[in-house]
Amino acid sequence: MKNIYLSSYLAIKEVIRNRVRFLMVALVIALITLLVLFIAALGEGLSNANRQYVANLDAQLIVFLEKSDFSITASRLETNTVKAVRRVEGVADAGPIHTSNSEIVSLPEPLKISVLGVEAERPGMPLLIEGRQFRGGEAREAVMDRSVALRTGLAVGDEIEIRSTQGTEDRFYDLKIVGLVEEQAYFFQPTIFVPPATWELIRPQSASDLESDTPYPNIIAVKLTDPASTEEMRLRLTNQISNIEVANIQTTINNIPGYTAQQGTVQTQGAFTLLIGVLVIGGFFQIQILQKIPQIGVLKAIGSSNLVVGLSAVIQIIVVTAIGVGIGAMLNYLFSLGLPPTIPLEFNGMRSVIAILLLLLIGPLGGLVSIIYAIRIEPLKALRLG
Amino acid sequence: MSNVALEVRDLVKSFTVDGLTINAVDNVSFKIRSGEFVALVGPSGSGKTTLLSIMAALLTPTSGQVLIDGVDLASMNERLRVKLRREKIGFTFQSNNLIPFLTAQENVEFMLRLNGRVDHASRLRSGELLARLGLQDRLHNLPGQMSGGQQQRVAIARALIHQPAVVLADEPTASLDTERALQVVETFAHLIHENNRAGIIVTHDLRMCQFVDRVLQMQDGKLVRQYKTRDEIRDLVRGSVH
Numbered sequence: 001m002k003n004i005y006l007s008s009y010l011a012i013k014e015v016i017r018n019r020v021r022f023l024m025v026a027l028v029i030a031l032i033t034l035l036v037l038f039i040a041a042l043g044e045g046l047s048n049a050n051r052q053y054v055a056n057l058d059a060q061l062i063v064f065l066e067k068s069d070f071s072i073t074a075s076r077l078e079t080n081t082v083k084a085v086r087r088v089e090g091v092a093d094a095g096p097i098h099t100s101n102s103e104i105v106s107l108p109e110p111l112k113i114s115v116l117g118v119e120a121e122r123p124g125m126p127l128l129i130e131g132r133q134f135r136g137g138e139a140r141e142a143v144m145d146r147s148v149a150l151r152t153g154l155a156v157g158d159e160i161e162i163r164s165t166q167g168t169e170d171r172f173y174d175l176k177i178v179g180l181v182e183e184q185a186y187f188f189q190p191t192i193f194v195p196p197a198t199w200e201l202i203r204p205q206s207a208s209d210l211e212s213d214t215p216y217p218n219i220i221a222v223k224l225t226d227p228a229s230t231e232e233m234r235l236r237l238t239n240q241i242s243n244i245e246v247a248n249i250q251t252t253i254n255n256i257p258g259y260t261a262q263q264g265t266v267q268t269q270g271a272f273t274l275l276i277g278v279l280v281i282g283g284f285f286q287i288q289i290l291q292k293i294p295q296i297g298v299l300k301a302i303g304s305s306n307l308v309v310g311l312s313a314v315i316q317i318i319v320v321t322a323i324g325v326g327i328g329a330m331l332n333y334l335f336s337l338g339l340p341p342t343i344p345l346e347f348n349g350m351r352s353v354i355a356i357l358l359l360l361l362i363g364p365l366g367g368l369v370s371i372i373y374a375i376r377i378e379p380l381k382a383l384r385l386g
Numbered sequence: 387m388s389n390v391a392l393e394v395r396d397l398v399k400s401f402t403v404d405g406l407t408i409n410a411v412d413n414v415s416f417k418i419r420s421g422e423f424v425a426l427v428g429p430s431g432s433g434k435t436t437l438l439s440i441m442a443a444l445l446t447p448t449s450g451q452v453l454i455d456g457v458d459l460a461s462m463n464e465r466l467r468v469k470l471r472r473e474k475i476g477f478t479f480q481s482n483n484l485i486p487f488l489t490a491q492e493n494v495e496f497m498l499r500l501n502g503r504v505d506h507a508s509r510l511r512s513g514e515l516l517a518r519l520g521l522q523d524r525l526h527n528l529p530g531q532m533s534g535g536q537q538q539r540v541a542i543a544r545a546l547i548h549q550p551a552v553v554l555a556d557e558p559t560a561s562l563d564t565e566r567a568l569q570v571v572e573t574f575a576h577l578i579h580e581n582n583r584a585g586i587i588v589t590h591d592l593r594m595c596q597f598v599d600r601v602l603q604m605q606d607g608k609l610v611r612q613y614k615t616r617d618e619i620r621d622l623v624r625g626s627v628h
């Protein structure tokens with residue numbers, strides 16, 4: 001305890017008396033923090049924009065067409081597969097999910113959106129936070145994600161016009177917004193949900209597709225009676241129903257086109273930024289220790305233990321790093337306030353928390369060499385007595 | 387008769403340079419009592435600083451013994467040697483004496499903090515000691531805001547504040563002009579006597595010896611002569627002046 005007190009006393013006094021120098025270092029750490037958190041937020045934002053809908057599904061398994069490699073866009077199932085899945089023992093419920101893209105044109109700036117066809121009250125349909133569920137059939141009603149509302153100012157009760165290229169013609173459909181859900185971005189686009197029949201009517205399709213009015217789902221979201229039995233149920237579904245393959249939610253997310261590559265890139269950027277942080281902080285504290293050799297020599301000669309000297313260096317590094325990370329996090333927060341919703345940055349994800357914890361660790365990690373160096377300084381040589 | 391604070395017995399320190407063994411300290415023995423202020427003199431390379439380093443428990447001898455307050459340094463492990471330096475020894479060095487980010491008073495009090503003895507009374511004592519050394523207006527100054535002489539006086543206060551058995555000073559006046567150097571050593575001598583500590587000052591400037599009780603002269607690692615009486619010391623100082 002006495003050692004901690006002494007070490008803290010030395011560390012804090014030095015930081016206070018050399019506050020300009022240490023503030024400069026803290027600002028460098030703050031800039032690194034800003035960059036790391038920015039990359040983490042970008043990763044979180046891109047990740048959410050891509051997978052949010054799938055990640056928030058009230059389901060444990062996803063059924064794909066066999067040999068589709070768990071790719072949602074490559075999978076297209078028979079309509080009776082949904083009923084077959086629902087009949088399998090252990091399945092609480094199952095809902096078809098139809099995916100496509102479109103554009104809201106009844107706005108000053110047209111907005112590209114994901115159009116998801118789902119059945120109300122079934123897996124695949126998110127929980128409403130406002131309004132009501134759409135009616136089935138071709139009621140031309142839609143539920144929109146809050147991200148659509150934030151970008152466009154649309155509200156429940158408003159009508160929107162959708163443009164859809166069908167065959168060689170652009171066709172326009174009016175939809176009434178009847179409900180609101182949140183955190184349902186899919187494939188980097190804000191989302192609207194419509195019933196399968198409406199989806200089939202309004203989705204972009206080729207001339208040959210126009211001859212059919214049957215909505216074939218891309219995938220089926222499966223809710224299990226026992227959510228823990230995913231592996232067992234995956235095998236059971238595959239064995240009992242032909243021409244399908246089944247994946248859990250994480251596998252489905254990882255197979256969203258570009259998701260893994262994109263996240264790998266962002267994480268590599270983040271890791272390199274952290275590495276640069278370690279080197280910068282390590283370099284600074286190493287230079288600082290080299291400048292302090294005579295001072296450390298005096299401390300040891302007059303009876304300070306290695307523990308006090310080493311602990312003092314550790315505490316100093318932690319204090320300066322914490323101040324730097326604190327300033328960086330604050331700058332980041334201020335920065336986030338001014339960003340438009342079109343930029344996929346999310347500062348409140350687990351990644352940001354992990355990034356902050358890692359940033360707090362890079363100080364001591366970077367300073368490790370200098371701490372070891374400080375402990376090994378011999379007072380005799382430091383004071384040039386030997 | 388005062389007790390023996392420091393005893394050096396048959397001390398040898400050898401170094402091997404290019405296959406050649408050199409005795410930097412060669413069979414040196416002496417005792418210093420509490421309240422006695424001794425100068426260790428000799429030309430450069432005579433082994434003064436090596437001897438001081440061994441007495442300070444910073445260097446291990448090749449053979450022989452150093453006893454501080456009757457305890458043999460050879461019997462101590464590194465942890466006990468650190469404890470001994472903290473509790474029983476006071477130091478001043480040629481330069482870089484003070485912790486640059488602590489004020490004069492904080493530098494002095496740091497010895498008390500190291501020994502877990504800092505309280506209101508000890509703070510008053512450190513202030514008084516610095517005032518005795520003429521630094522009453524410099525208590526809250528950082529070392530960088532003080533002259534070399536003032537810094538040396540702060541170092542002297544730090545060396546004495548925790549009432550060590552032995553105070554060791556390695557060329558404490560090397561960076562000072564003669565007038566300031568004489569003032570510093572005179573004050574040092576007064577405080578050693580007043581506080582009944584054993585003091586050793588290493589110096590190559592024989593004029594500093596006028597304030598000490600005994601002079602040990604070294605040459606080629608050996609203790610070649612002792613000047614014990616006031617007359618002998620006066621003659622030594624005069625000889626250096628002329």
